[in-house]
Each structure stands twice: as C-alpha cells, then as structure tokens.
Amino acid sequence: MRHRNQGRKLSRNTEHRRALLRNLVTSLILEERIQTTLPKAKEARAAAERMITLGKRDSVHARRLAATYCLTAPAVKKLFEDIAKRYASRSGGYTRIIRTGWRVGDGADTAVLELVDSSVLQKRAEARERRAERRRKAAEEEAATPATPPTAPAKKEEKEE
Numbered sequence: 001m002r003h004r005n006q007g008r009k010l011s012r013n014t015e016h017r018r019a020l021l022r023n024l025v026t027s028l029i030l031e032e033r034i035q036t037t038l039p040k041a042k043e044a045r046a047a048a049e050r051m052i053t054l055g056k057r058d059s060v061h062a063r064r065l066a067a068t069y070c071l072t073a074p075a076v077k078k079l080f081e082d083i084a085k086r087y088a089s090r091s092g093g094y095t096r097i098i099r100t101g102w103r104v105g106d107g108a109d110t111a112v113l114e115l116v117d118s119s120v121l122q123k124r125a126e127a128r129e130r131r132a133e134r135r136r137k138a139a140e141e142e143a144a145t146p147a148t149p150p151t152a153p154a155k156k157e158e159k160e161e
Contacts, residue, residue, distance in 0.1 A: 007043060008039050008042070008043050010039060010040060010043065020040070021043060021044055021047050022047075022069060022070070022071055023071065024036060024040060024044035024047075024048075024113075025044055025047045025048045025051055025069065025070065026070050026071045026072060026075045028044065028048050028095075028113060028114075028115070029048070029051065029070065029075045029078055029079050029083065030072070030074065030075050030078065032114060032115045032120045032121060033112060033113070033114040033115070033120075033121060034112070034113050034114075035100065035110060035111070035112050035113075036110070036111065036113065037103075037108045037109060037110055037111065038097070038099065038108075038109040038110065038111045039109075041097050041111040041112075041113040042097065044113055045095050045097060045113060047069070048094070048095050048113070049092065049093075049094055049095060051066055051069060051070065051079060052079070052083060052084065052087055052094045053092075054066045054079075055079040055080045055083055055084030056084045056087065056088060058080060058084060063076065063080060066079055066080070083115065086117065087117075093116065094115060094116055095113060095114065095115055095116065096113075096114055096115075096116050097111050097112070097113055098111060098112045098114070099111050100112055
C-alpha cells in the first residue's frame with residue numbers, strides 16, 4: 001500500500017530523482033520553457049510552483065531556501081528579481097504543461113513545461129512571426145518576377161583562317 005507516499009518515483013533512486021527535479025526547475029527558471037517527458041513535467045511543476053511562491057515572499061530566509069534548491073546563483077537572482085515580480089498579483093498557477101506527442105526513440109509521452117505570461121516566450125513568438133513574414137514576402141517576390149528561360153551561352157565565333 002502507498003498510503004501517504006506522494007509523488008512519482010520516475011524509475012530513479014531518491015538522490016537521482018531529487019537532482020533531476022532540481023535540474024529541471026533551475027532550467028525552467030532560467031529558460032522559462034523546457035521540454036521533457038510528461039511525468040517529469042508534472043513533478044517539476046509542483047517544485048517550480050513552490051520556488052515561485054518562495055520568490056514572492058522575498059525574505060532572506062526564502063532566498064536561502066531557494067538557493068539550497070536551485071543549482072545556480074543566476075537562477076535564484078532571476079527568480080526573486082524578475083519572475084516573482086511578474087507573478088506578484090497571481091495566487092498560483094504559474095506554469096503550464098502542453099503535451100507535444102511521443103518521443104521517436106522510445107515512445108515516451110513528451111510535454112513542454114513553461115511559465116505562464118512569459119515575455120521571453122512572447123518575444124520568441126514575435127521573432128518567429130517576423131521570420132515567417134520575411135519568408136512569405138521573399139516567396140511572393142520570387143513568384144512575381146517573370147521567369148525567364150535560361151539562355152544558352154553565346155558561342156564564340158569560329159576563327160576564320
């Protein structure tokens with residue numbers, strides 16, 4: 001029986017599982033979007049929500065608790081200075097899981113774990129739209145120009161003897 005045993009084991013021992021989740025949360029804080037398997041994303045979501053809630057407290061004790069969990073100092077800095085301020089008026093639900101299909105190698109169910117209302121993601125989407133628009137315009141210009149048949153190179157006049 002699994003009474004009062006919460007969380008997924010993820011086929012790992014305790015130390016490996018804890019290190020995995022710490023890596024996922026640190027990457028999520030720094031990149032604001034990660035791609036992983038669905039069970040890992042669901043476990044990392046809970047830890048990430050706890051870290052963002054710590055960031056909203058903004059006390060020395062909260063910073064130290066976050067520093068013991070996050071693996072890098074830039075992640076802690078970004079958590080408290082950027083992410084916590086972004087979600088100051090929000091009382092939860094800081095992350096979103098989007099299923100992305102199955103992995104080719106082993107058929108694992110994959111998902112994207114991302115922060116909600118991310119300006120970084122909006123900037124990436126805008127850049128992607130600009131690139132698509134440029135490609136579309138280039139294709140239209142190419143189609144608009146009249147296609148001239150390739151001409152044979154001019155033959156040199158034969159020398160008369």
